[in-house]
Amino acid sequence: MSMSAPAAKRVAFPPNWPARIGLIVLAVYVVYAATTLEFTWARFLTGLDQGGRFLSRMFPPDFSADKQSLLTAGMMESLQIAILSTVFGILFAMPLGLAAARNLSPAPLAWFSRGLIALLRTFHPVIVAILFVKAVGFGALAGVLALIVASMGFLSKLLAEAVEEMSMNQVEAVRATGASFLSVVVMAVVPQVMPRFVGFCAYQLDSNLRNSALVGLVGGGGIGATLFTAFQRFDYDFVLTIVLAIIAVVMVGEILSGFVRRLFQ
Amino acid sequence: MDASAPIKPPVDDAGVDRTLIIRSLTKAYRAGQPVLKNVSLKVEGRGMTAIIGPSGTGKSTLIRCINRLVDPTAGEILFLDQDIAKLNGRALRQMRRRIGMVFQEYNLVERLSVIENVLTGRLGYVPVWRAWLRRFKARDIERAFQLLDAVGLGALATQRADQLSGGQRQRVGIARALMQEPDLILADEPTSSLDPKTSVEIMELIAKRAGERDIPVIVNIHNVALARRFADRVVGMSKGEIVFDGPPRDLEDSHLLQIYGGEGWLE
Amino acid sequence: MIPAGPAGAHVRHWQRFTFTERVMRSLFYIVVLIGIVWSLQSIEIIPEFLYDAPQQTADLFVRMWPIDWGWYPKVVHAALMETLHTATLGTILAVAMATPVALLVARNVTRSVLLNSIGRFILVATRSVHAMIWALFFVAVFGPGALAGTLAIAVHSIGFTGKFLSEAIEEAKPGPIEALKAAGAPPLAVLIKGIWPQVKPAFLALAMFRWDINVRESAVLGLVGGGGLGMALDTALSNLYWDQAGLVLAVIFGIVIVAEIATSWARSRII
Structure with missing residues (x-):
């Protein structure tokens, strides 16, 4: 090849049509969707204005004594909701997770359990909470029940996966001694699955703590x-106090659950 | 292959003094434990200089100090009328683009095409938006194709780099270094991850393509046979110091014993 | 016998765990037990409500059935579209906002412990406050509607997206990055040509995964004024039209499943 030859019709970057079309479609979609939802600069600017006023009403956060006692009472109830829903969630998730593990339970039972788990996981805890508020009335119980459902869905799915991944050799070995199903579970399954399951449970406690702030919005205590009450009363400085408290509790919860996970590793 | 015709360096490169002078270079990753001890070295502006020595002896640190991938603790590195050891920010980047580097693990961006990997050698020159939109200048793209021809990979230009073999990847690495139109090429163990036959081919390629452009090469290499065969000058290092410096024919077994033997490897 | 230490006759027991581990675990069990007992004793449950729970539940399903399908074209279809737009735009915004934070957190990009920690705090803070609580804020600022919902989804997703994105960035191979630096590339070019190609697959997978989650989330935001299906559900519930509520629940069920199928299909295509 000599220097004077043209670039020999070689293309360094052949156009990637799928990617280009994808980007164009995405851009068009964003504009279309933003228009449909009526996102306009004017709205955004008035919003910023409003936001400034809103923020100034939030500061400083309200730490007065009566608010503090309200805060503590609410937090304590949330903590109780989180603990109870995690504990009962674990209790119910264990049989369900075992039943859904295809290497241990008979196929029809496994499929039925998987369907049940999928159903439990489909609905957001808030929606489940609404239904329970209707069923058992306002208050902490509805929240606990809603979060039990969420915990069951999450934990039993992960438990089933953990059981399916474990080594079957130990299970066969214990079965060979003529042990009952329960002793197979205790002797062969639990030791293999326990550390991971404890990790999931710690994570679930964490997540229930966060979600317990949520179910209260729809009457779950x-x-x-x-x-929600503070918001309805435009008590924005107390709102900030509550949100800061939630962030603090969630962060402490994450540290603690990380600690528990390491303890059982 | 008709790619052997040398690609002439741009005119403005002619007549540049490419001598590298290292004075009293010291590097200690931890205080009081220097890996390089007061090393001084002058490399003429042409030919291949091979640095040999056991691993952990500071070869790699020395070569990485030259383009400041490693910051020296003390000393001067004089090149193109500047002290590289004192450069920072923009000035350092402008110096780095004058120095090509070939790595042991090739260090290609695997998910980019071969030609784009070669063109990353121009990143010190082109504005970021051009690189981002792949709007490289036509002259750069043509040069990249020519360099790929020169390393024998013209046909694979638009393939993704992760589909290449080790030897092919190193060829791309060499093309990338040449793409910088460098005044110096550093090669850090360029053959250590390759089989013996490919190693020879890669060394041949570096010597030939740098030689025809009159670019000086400094290569770290632990394979003494390859060093003897391709280098014009051999520098032997042991425990952070230069213990041999001369043409390959002067390198004798006693020197090798001094460099590799003794208790050096026991450390 | 191994030469004994200062303790003299040193008998070795087989132990699965070290002493401190066992103490810590026992302590943990005790704390858990106390927590359960405390919760059970002090949580407020009104027994009268419990007595008619089965009746109420039965009533709930009876009233839901038959589902009022006729309401779909009138209200629910528009609400469904709004929910999907909210989830998608929210995810795009979240990814756009999470990327700079992720760069701030990634230790191979930002070499400052202070900046790393600031970024990490942003991630934890946005994630700890649930999307619905963010929605309450944005409704107060922008008024009820999909704008508030979209921003809530976006801000809440920063934490999750940014966390995994920063991990993907930290896992990028250092070699190619070093090579570009050695060629004199400015930091932005290193980011675009050295790091981005390595992170791109994880980035796309992450965005899709988050979109799947956000479809679920945005379906409920309307309960606090964030627009979409939640708004329709809220209307139905406050009017006590349970057959309409049943319709919304059925639609949510459908869209969640469709979103899950769509993301797992797209993931298998991209990766």
């Missing part, structure tokens, strides 16, 4: 109820 706890700090969420306190927060």
Whole structure:
């Protein structure tokens, strides 16, 4: 090849049509969707203005004594909701998770359990909470029940996966001694699955703590109820206090659950 | 292959003094434990200089100090009328683009095409938006194709780099270094991850393509046979110091014993 | 016998765990037990409500059935579209906002412990406050509607997206990055040509995974004024039209499943 030859019709970057079309479609979609939802600069600017006023009403956060006692009461209830829903969630998730593990349970049972787990996981805890509020009335119980459902869905799915991944050799070995199903579970399954399951449970406690602030918004008790009331009363400085408290509790919860996970590793 | 015709360096490169002078270079990753001890070295502006020595002896640190991938603790590195050891920010980047580097693990961006990997050698020159939108200048793209021809990979230009073999990847690495139109090429163990036959081919390629452009090469290499065969000058290092410096024919077994033997490897 | 230490006759027991581990675990069990007992004793449950729970539940399903399908074209279809737009735009915004934070957190990009920690705090803070609580804020600022919902989804997703994105960035191979630096590339070019190609697959997978989650989340935001299906559900519930509520629940069920199938299909295509 000589220097004077043209670039020999070689293309360094052949156009990647799928990617280009994808980007164009995405851009068009964003504009279309933003227009449909009526996102306009004017709205955004008035919003910023409003936001400034809103923020100034939030500061400083309200730490007065009566608010503090409200806060503590709400937090304590949330903590109770989180603990109880995690404990009962674990209790119910264990049989369900075992039943859904295809290497241990008979196929029809496994499929039925998987369907049940999928159903439990489909609905957001808030929606489940609404249904329970209707069924058992306002208050912490509805929140606990809603979060039990969420915990069951999450934990039994992960438990089933953990059981399916374990080594079957130990199970066969214990079965060969003529042990009952229960002793197979205790002797062969639990030791293999326990550390991971404890990790999931610690994570679930964490997540229930966060979600307990949520179910309260729809009548499920706890700090969420306190927060919602504060919002309705335009008590924005107390709102900030509550939100800061939630962030603090969630962060402490994450540290603790990380600690528990390491303890059982 | 008709790719052997040398690609002439741009005119403005002619007549540049490419001598590298290292004075009293010291590097200690931990205080009081220097890996390089007061090393001084002058490399003429042409030919291949091979640095040999056991691993952990500071070869790699020395070569990485030259383009400041490693910051020296003390000393001067004089090149193109500047002290590289004192450069920072923009000035350092402008110096780095004058120095090509070939790595042991090739260090290609695997998910980019071969030609784009070669063109990353121009990143010190082109504005970021051009690189981002792949709007490289036509002259750069043509040069990249020519360099790929020169390393024998013209046909694979638009393939993704992770589909290449080790030897092919190193060829791309060499093309990338040449793409910088460098005044110096550093090669850090360029053959250590390759089989013996490919190693020879890679060394041949570096010597030939740098030689025809009159670019000086400094290569770290633990394979003494390859060093003897391709280098014009051999520098032997042991425990952070230069213990041999001369043409390959002067390198004798006693020197090798001094460099590799003794208790050096026991450390 | 191994020469004994200062303790003299040193008998070795087989132990699965070290002493401190066992103490810590026992302590943990005790704390858990106390927590359960405390919760059970002090949580407020009104027994009268419990007595008619089965009746109420039965009533709930009876009233839901038959589902009022006729309501779908009138209200629910528009609400469904709004929910999907909220989830998608929210995810795009979240990814856009999470990327700079992730760069701030990634230790191979930002070499400052202070900046790393600031970024990490942003991630934890946005994630700890649930999307619905963010929605309460944005409704107060922008008024009820999908704008508030979209921003809530976006801000809440920063934490999750940014966390995994920063991990993906930290896992990028250092070699190619070093090579570009050695060629004199400015930091932005290293980011675009050295790091981005390595992170891109994880980035796309992450965005899709988050979109799947956000479809679920945005379906409920309307309960606090964030627009979409939640708003329709809220209307139905406050009017006590349980057959309409049943319709919304059925639609949510459908869209969640469709979103899950769509993301797992797209993931298998991209990766």
